Amino acid sequence: MSTSKNYAGISDEFAQLEKSKIILIPVPYDGTSTWGKGADKGPEAFLEASENMELYDIETNSEVYKQGIHLTAAITENSSPEAMVKEVHKITKDFIKRNKFVTLFGGEHSISIGSIRAFNECFDNLTVLQIDAHADLRESYEGTKFNHACAVYEASQTTNLVQVGIRSMDVIEKTVMDEEKTFFAQDMIADEYWSDKVIETLTENVFITLDLDAFDPSIMPSTGTPEPGGLLWYETMEFLKQVFEDKNVVGFDIVELCPNKNDKSSDFLAAKLYYKMLSYKFAGQDVDKEYDNTFDIDYKANINSRFEDDED
Numbered sequence: 668m669s670t671s672k673n674y675a676g677i678s679d680e681f682a683q684l685e686k687s688k689i690i691l692i693p694v695p696y697d698g699t700s701t702w703g704k705g706a707d708k709g710p711e712a713f714l715e716a717s718e719n720m721e722l723y724d725i726e727t728n729s730e731v732y733k734q735g736i737h738l739t740a741a742i743t744e745n746s747s748p749e750a751m752v753k754e755v756h757k758i759t760k761d762f763i764k765r766n767k768f769v770t771l772f773g774g775e776h777s778i779s780i781g782s783i784r785a786f787n788e789c790f791d792n793l794t795v796l797q798i799d800a801h802a803d804l805r806e807s808y809e810g811t812k813f814n815h816a817c818a819v820y821e822a823s824q825t826t827n828l829v830q831v832g833i834r835s836m837d838v839i840e841k842t843v844m845d846e847e848k849t850f851f852a853q854d855m856i857a858d859e860y861w862s863d864k865v866i867e868t869l870t871e872n873v874f875i876t877l878d879l880d881a882f883d884p885s886i887m888p889s890t891g892t893p894e895p896g897g898l899l900w901y902e903t904m905e906f907l908k909q910v911f912e913d914k915n916v917v918g919f920d921i922v923e924l925c926p927n928k929n930d931k932s933s934d935f936l937a938a939k940l941y942y943k944m945l946s947y948k949f950a951g952q953d954v955d956k957e958y959d960n961t962f963d964i965d966y967k968a969n970i971n972s973r974f975e976d977d978e979d
């Protein structure tokens with residue numbers, strides 16, 4: 668994929684690394700998907716749709732691209748699932764240390780094992796807010812701990828994991844799942860206060876991992892494993908806005924766009940979703956004000972990786 672272009676066709680002035688508050692890392696990885704293939708094409712379709720999107724957000728009355736959005740080279744390491752995770756971890760952490768608001772676009776959900784590790788090492792008492800149709804809590808699957816079906820197993824052991832929109836899982840995952848922090852789609856539809864209840868389970872620092880199959884296939888068909896009964900657009904925007912307002916969202920990733928060249932609507936949903944999340948994050952913030960991603964370099968300087976065979 669081409670990475671010489673800027674995100675959304677913004678001018679160089681708003682895309683340079685030094686001046687940009689926001690980092691966008693494409694991870695076109697599709698090494699372990701089990702059914703619908705094509706998440707490796709996700710970042711390219713997302714970027715193409717982004718170029719055809721209005722850059723003024725009506726709701727927040729803002730043009731968040733003016734905060735600066737730097738598109739990095741894509742992470743293409745795919746010699747093994749483990750090698751990919753290590754590379755995502757390393758690059759994500761490097762940009763966090765540079766005081767950036769770091770975002771990633773997948774690729775399949777296994778990329779989040781790397782991004783979550785990086786954020787968990789840089790921010791205290793981290794909540795991982797997973798918005799997803801699937802529990803993704805298997806300790807290993809098809810011979811690897813780095814399968815997309817294992818995307819948040821590690822997070823369940825090392826962070827405050829909160830799962831929203833879940834409607835598909837294996838019975839074995841019940842042994843790992845914390846039902847107090849799991850919001851099943853079937854219960855959410857019958858509870859007008861679900862979003863308030865989710866917010867109550869979050870700590871101050873929140874990383875969002877958003878699997879696009881959380882959305883209903885009627886609005887988001889282009890994903891590897893579509894599941895009926897998913898989230899709709901406005902309820903999701905209202906929820907995300909509330910999370911960004913109430914908590915310190917330290918970064919996010921969006922995964923599992925599996926584009927279909929005959930139906931671009933999903934690519935546009937992903938593009939708009941990404942831009943909405945940035946708009947909520949930076950709503951009301953002066954473009955000229957220096958950004959502080961709240962990573963405390965002095966405090967964290969001596970903390971080594973908590974994960975074995977990590978050469979950070």
Ligand SMILES: [Mn+2]
Pocket residue numbers: 776799800801803815818878
């Ligand atoms: Mn998932």
